[in-house]
Amino acid sequence: MQLNALARRQAGLAIESQPGFVARLKALIADLPTDSAQAVLDELAEADWADPDLIAALCRISRAGAAALLRSPVLRDHDLLSLLKDSADCASLIARRSHLSPPVIDALIAGADTVTVTTLLNNHNLRLNAAAFDALTDRARTEIALRAPLTRHPLLTRKAATRLLDLVGPDLRASLLGRFEGLHARHFHTTPPTDAAQTLHRLQGGDFVAFREGLSRLTGLDRAVVDRALTQDSAVPLVLLLSAAGIDRAAFADILTQVQALNDGHPRINERHLAFVRGLFDLDADEARQRLGAIYSH
Incomplete structure (x- = not known):
């Protein structure tokens, strides 16, 4: 031969x-x-x-x-795809190969069991593409075992990392935030914060949804009011929200930076307006809440 x-x-x-x-x-x-x-x-x-x-x-x-x-x-690809179709026992061994084409990788992701897909993720010789990471993230919503190897994969895309933030626990979330600067998710599935400290902590962790939920709870204002206030160009609504929530003005600069990073650059502020908006912290919580309610509740 x-x-x-x-x-x-x-x-x-x-x-x-x-x-x-x-x-x-x-x-x-x-x-x-x-x-x-x-x-x-x-x-x-x-x-x-x-x-x-x-x-x-x-x-x-x-x-x-x-x-x-x-x-x-x-x-060849058609050999591997045929073997995958004919025998599930072949899948984990195929997932260990040093090279696999996108069609074979897609077939493994779509049809193989969790153990085999985990083997695929741990095979760092393979060049997974963006579509593969999207499909793997979809599977990770129901298959918890995929979350850690996905989070740690050296080729993980930013889009997949953002989606994973909604799924993973604190340790893996910290790993993702350490790898991708400015990463944040908009749909965390976690328990809402119950006080100001938790609200600010969740903001620092990139959880903008929890921050808004925390402000709603602290101020007694509907989430719709909070969300609407945070979409404004002006920083006045943010300061009123913080005042109504009883959050000290000393934290304002850090909060503003975090909110801008997670909120498409809003609110925008220049040096001329900084002194004015800081002065709004002199309002007590009830006054700040009343002003917000009057502006955004209708």
């Missing part, structure tokens, strides 16, 4: 299987004693000259040693 492949290459001919060639060799190897067959299978698993049709056929024999053939460099 090796000499045939070499001769065809030297003649500039395609490597093509001869009629009956694959079936005959498969039968010969399958009939060998275990030790002899294993030696042949191990050599074929590494051979870049092997006949692809033979390798694909041998992957289907019942010998345990045939599993090594799934790492063969000559297997």
Whole structure:
């Protein structure tokens, strides 16, 4: 077989299987004693000259040693996709290959079990694309085991990281925030904060939804009022919200920076208006709440 492949290459001919060639060799190897067959299978698993049709056929024999053939460099996409379709047992071994094309990766993500997909994620030889990370993040909504390897994957996209922030716990969230500057999510599925300290802590962690929920609870204003106030260009509504929530003016500069980062640059403020808006902290909580209610409740 090796000499045939070499001769065809030297003649500039395609490597093509001869009629009956694959079936005959498969039968010969399958009939060998275990030790002899294993030696042949191990050599074929590494051979870049092997006949692809033979390798694909041998992957289907019942010998345990045939599993090594799934790492063969000559297997083509259609061979791998066919093996995935025919045998779920092949999936985890295919996921360990040093190279997989996007169609094969997509097939694994769509059809393989959680353990196999985790193996795929832990195989950092593979170049996963943005579409693969989107699909993996979709699966991570219901398959918790995928969240950690996804979070730590070196090629994780910013879009996928943003979606993961909605799903993961504090440790993985901290890891994501450390990797992606200015990352934030708009739909955290977590318990709303109950006091000012928790509200500010959640803002610092990039959880803008929880910050707005916290302000609503602290001020007694509807979330719709809070959300509307925070969409304004002016910083006046933000200061009124903080005053109504009983949050000290000393935290204003840091809060403003965080809110702008998470809120598309709103509110905008210049030095001329800074002294004026700071003066609004002199209002007591009830006065600030009344002003907001009068402006945004209708």
